[in-house]
Amino acid sequence: MRFRFCGDADCPDWVLAEINSLSRLSSIKLKLLAQVVADSWLDVKGLNIEKVRKLLSDSKLDNTGDLKATIACINFILNSAVRHGCDESALASELQQLGLPQEHSQALRRVYVDRQDTLTKQLRSQSLRINRLQGVQVLESPVPGFIYLELTIQEKQERILIKKTQAINLLKNLKSIELNLNSLQTN
Template structure:
């Protein structure tokens, strides 16, 4: 079965197992843990002391089950935000996977409250390109290679390219340019 919050793919097996674990805590504790997880996604790290306090009186393994629940909630929230899953669809799909209705409603409301912040955070950490501060090219005639001296984010580095490597790189870049032009034409 395909799930929108998983990017129209099957739900990972480990998430199915952890949904059972999430079902064993109260919906109020799930909501509070979900809020801690959402806060940690947006502004790491997670406040483990608060999270552990939620598990103290439960009959679950505080260390293992807590970490598993945090991982599962992180996956659910980031995947739902990443794939623009509607919160109502998330609620329905989590119920299909066996999460109780009250728990699913708690996560739906949490996603409604945090979707903008989660999306902004995911956009901020994706497709980051290090800016190229400076570069120069020189030919090292002793080894018959081109040497690129680069400065990226203030860090100096050198890349040595053989004539064969330069030709392969040039052909690959031509292929990329062609693919980009085709994509631009089709859109």
């Protein structure tokens, strides 16, 4: 089967296996755990594992491995749903199709709805960033018809020799990309 929260792909087998662990928690504990996991995306320190252990101290999870797998499953569900822009009702319905009880699906749906905007902003701020470009300068070249582009990436400067026509085309393409990205952000 294909699931919208997985980008119209099959759900990973390990997530299917962890649905059983999620079902063993109460829906209230699942909601609280999902809130802690979602909030950890925004916290620089990351997930507070002690807070999670305290929260789930009386749960039916057997060991630390189950706890970590459950956290990873919730993280995957929320991350994937946000990344693929899944509708809240589709998320709840698909989680039920995977075997999660209705109360649990609704608890995850509520966390998803409450945190969707902030999680989307967080994912956008992290996406497509391998090395952040810090600066660009255009310098004259001694070779006629060519220019130097001096790029500053991670405090290093690199010079690239390109034709002036290539630089004009590059600028035109980058402006077009910027317009497309801005239109996507407003949607």
